[in-house]
Amino acid sequence: MSDYLVQFNNISKFFGKVIALKDVTMKLKKGEIMCLLGDNGAGKSTLIKTLAGVHRPDEGEIIVEGKKTIFDSPKDALDMGIATVYQDLALVSLMSVTRNFFMGREPMKGPPFFKTFDIEKANKIAAERMGQIGIDVRDPSQAVGTMSGGERQCLAISRAIYFGAKVLVLDEPTSALGVHQASVVLKYIVKAASQGLAVILITHNVHHAYPVGNSFTVLNRGKSLGTYEKKNISREKLLSMMAGGEELNKLEVELQEMNRPSTN
Amino acid sequence: MSTKSKSIETKSDFNQDERLKKISKLRLLLNRPELGALGGAILVFIFFGIVAGDTGMFSAYGVLNFLDVSANLGIIAIAAAMLMIGGEFDLSIGSMIGFAGICIAIPAIYWGWPLWMSIIFAFSMAVLVGYFNGILVVRTGLPSFIVTLAMLFILRGATLAITRLITGRTQVPGLRVLIEDDPLAWIFATDTFKWVFTWLGSMNLIALRTDGTPLATGIPPSVIWFIVLAIITTWILMKTRYGNWIFASGGDKNGANNVGVPVGRVKISLFIGTAVAATIFATIQVLDAGSADTMRGTLKELEAIAAAVVGGCLLTGGYGSAIGAAFGALIFGTVSMGIFYTDVDTDWFKVFLGAMMLIAVIFNNYIRRKVTESK
Numbered sequence: 188m189s190d191y192l193v194q195f196n197n198i199s200k201f202f203g204k205v206i207a208l209k210d211v212t213m214k215l216k217k218g219e220i221m222c223l224l225g226d227n228g229a230g231k232s233t234l235i236k237t238l239a240g241v242h243r244p245d246e247g248e249i250i251v252e253g254k255k256t257i258f259d260s261p262k263d264a265l266d267m268g269i270a271t272v273y274q275d276l277a278l279v280s281l282m283s284v285t286r287n288f289f290m291g292r293e294p295m296k297g298p299p300f301f302k303t304f305d306i307e308k309a310n311k312i313a314a315e316r317m318g319q320i321g322i323d324v325r326d327p328s329q330a331v332g333t334m335s336g337g338e339r340q341c342l343a344i345s346r347a348i349y350f351g352a353k354v355l356v357l358d359e360p361t362s363a364l365g366v367h368q369a370s371v372v373l374k375y376i377v378k379a380a381s382q383g384l385a386v387i388l389i390t391h392n393v394h395h396a397y398p399v400g401n402s403f404t405v406l407n408r409g410k411s412l413g414t415y416e417k418k419n420i421s422r423e424k425l426l427s428m429m430a431g432g433e434e435l436n437k438l439e440v441e442l443q444e445m446n447r448p449s450t451n
Numbered sequence: 452m453s454t455k456s457k458s459i460e461t462k463s464d465f466n467q468d469e470r471l472k473k474i475s476k477l478r479l480l481l482n483r484p485e486l487g488a489l490g491g492a493i494l495v496f497i498f499f500g501i502v503a504g505d506t507g508m509f510s511a512y513g514v515l516n517f518l519d520v521s522a523n524l525g526i527i528a529i530a531a532a533m534l535m536i537g538g539e540f541d542l543s544i545g546s547m548i549g550f551a552g553i554c555i556a557i558p559a560i561y562w563g564w565p566l567w568m569s570i571i572f573a574f575s576m577a578v579l580v581g582y583f584n585g586i587l588v589v590r591t592g593l594p595s596f597i598v599t600l601a602m603l604f605i606l607r608g609a610t611l612a613i614t615r616l617i618t619g620r621t622q623v624p625g626l627r628v629l630i631e632d633d634p635l636a637w638i639f640a641t642d643t644f645k646w647v648f649t650w651l652g653s654m655n656l657i658a659l660r661t662d663g664t665p666l667a668t669g670i671p672p673s674v675i676w677f678i679v680l681a682i683i684t685t686w687i688l689m690k691t692r693y694g695n696w697i698f699a700s701g702g703d704k705n706g707a708n709n710v711g712v713p714v715g716r717v718k719i720s721l722f723i724g725t726a727v728a729a730t731i732f733a734t735i736q737v738l739d740a741g742s743a744d745t746m747r748g749t750l751k752e753l754e755a756i757a758a759a760v761v762g763g764c765l766l767t768g769g770y771g772s773a774i775g776a777a778f779g780a781l782i783f784g785t786v787s788m789g790i791f792y793t794d795v796d797t798d799w800f801k802v803f804l805g806a807m808m809l810i811a812v813i814f815n816n817y818i819r820r821k822v823t824e825s826k
Binding site for chain 2: 261262265273275276277278279280281282286289290291292293295302303304306
């Protein structure tokens with residue numbers, strides 16, 4: 188019996204001749220935040236979909252709470268407590284906060300065959316949950332379209348937690364947000380982890396990942412470049428490990444050379 | 452530990468924003484999709500109250516007349532609205548009306564089926580057509596506009612071809628005699644609350660025929676169907692899980708799918724809904740006229756969609772209301788009948804219909820921007 192909540196061992200995924208993922212290993216304990224870093228095309232999306240049960244890995248094993256499992260569908264993953272919050276958040280902007288919060292999993296009341304959607308209860312829970320993360324929903328029947336990007340992200344995460352997520356997979360939760368909003372979302376992620384959830388944070392932004400992560404896995408061209416505890420790696424090292432890091436260094440040199448004539 | 456939890460306390464991070472205004476109750480009401488149609492209906496009644504108040508338009512007979520027209524349109528408009536909220540169109544409603552009509556008439560007249568069996572047959576065919584529309588749209592991912600446009604031609608053509616093949620004509624009369632004593636037909640063919648009208652007549656409160664019976668004999672079946680459908684569909688949208696799924700499927704089908712809403716099933720059921728509503732429309736009209744006509748229901752699909760749009764439905768789905776579509780139908784029905792009581796040439800009705808729809812679309816678009824983009 189391991190003390191890991193979830194383990195992904197040597198996961199590989201091929202699409203025809205293309206090796207999308209090769210031998211990627213990730214292990215998470217309760218309360219841990221693992222940041223998955225990688226540039227565009229590193230295989231992040233494929234890995235997310237494999238974690239979420241959309242793709243079945245061609246090699247490797249998934250172990251949840253000590254038991255080896257296979258996800259046949261996203262629902263399987265969800266039933267095992269692995270909830271994925273995609274970039275599109277699965278929120279409908281024309282619908283109210285409450286209706287979004289309980290979309291597909293509405294609380295019901297009333298006798299059999301005449302069951303109705305218990306709006307009052309749903310409103311109460313939604314407002315309560317949003318209140319806990321510091322979002323004062325003046326009216327839970329207001330449309331999600333009126334909320335800010337950060338609020339929407341928090342709503343989507345809060346919904347996943349409410350419906351029993353043990354492992355949260357977050358796909359670029361801060362990429363579309365401004366500095367203030369991003370920091371609020373990151374704070375909320377840390378708070379969620381402190382309550383015992385394991386979080387896999389997928390991002391290409393080291394500056395967002397480094398402050399909140401406990402460990403870091405760097406993905407490059409479908410392969411893992413290793414997993415590092417925070418104490419063993421610096422922000423700069425992480426940056427340069429991502430393909431983007433090297434590129435940026437090169438870019439810096441090139442730019443300096445371009446600037447030289449004018450400074451002379 | 453306590454210091455740590457304090458440092459990650461996110462409370463009030465968002466409501467520091469001083470730019471947020473309080474939203475008044477009136478503004479919330481303005482955000483309801485059916486508001487425009489309700490306002491429009493009130494305006495229409497005020498207009499005809501002034502212009503045609505002293506004509507027969509608002510006598511019992513006149514009122515039932517425009518209610519009947521509104522109700523017939525309303526039955527299909529409500530179903531079209533539900534489907535539009537679910538993010539799809541059905542252009543085959545009008546053809547389905549014609550098809551359902553002959554599905555009742557041919558078995559009843561030419562094959563000797565009892566009328567109730569023909570009616571059940573027509574509804575079964577409607578479920579099949581709706582299911583076929585739905586599965587085609589869901590499986591292929593093609594726009595429902597194209598798929599149901601194809602069905603518009605297929606159904607109308609088949610209706611004509613089959614009718615002419617079997618009967619040699621394009622109309623099938625002779626149904627009226629079959630209505631009496633039929634165990635099912637009365638649901639679609641009986642005027643209700645006759646005693647009220649008899650009583651009103653006896654009190655000389657409403658106009659009478661020369662033989663002393665009231666001119667308006669009872670509430671037509673279409674009106675009852677219309678009211679019942681409006682109540683049920685509004686209840687479904689606002690109060691049930693299925694209602695939430697309809698909004699979700701139309702608002703963002705991928706998002707809805709990701710959180711476990713059976714989007715495909717919801718859409719197919721809504722296509723069945725429009726086909727069944729077309730058949731209710733057809734049954735009422737066929738039994739009222741006593742004959743089925745292959746061209747019945749032509750262009751009705753567009754009127755139904757127009758009423759749904761006036762009622763607040765967005766063409767992109769995810770927003771709208773059934774009661775709004777009901778008001779939309781009431782506006783069209785009232786104007787189409789009311790125009791006879793004014794000096795205005797009835798040719799102008801279509802102009803009004805188009806202008807009304809245009810105003811509604813612009814208004815709806817504005818509301819949608821308000822709802823989705825006020826970040």
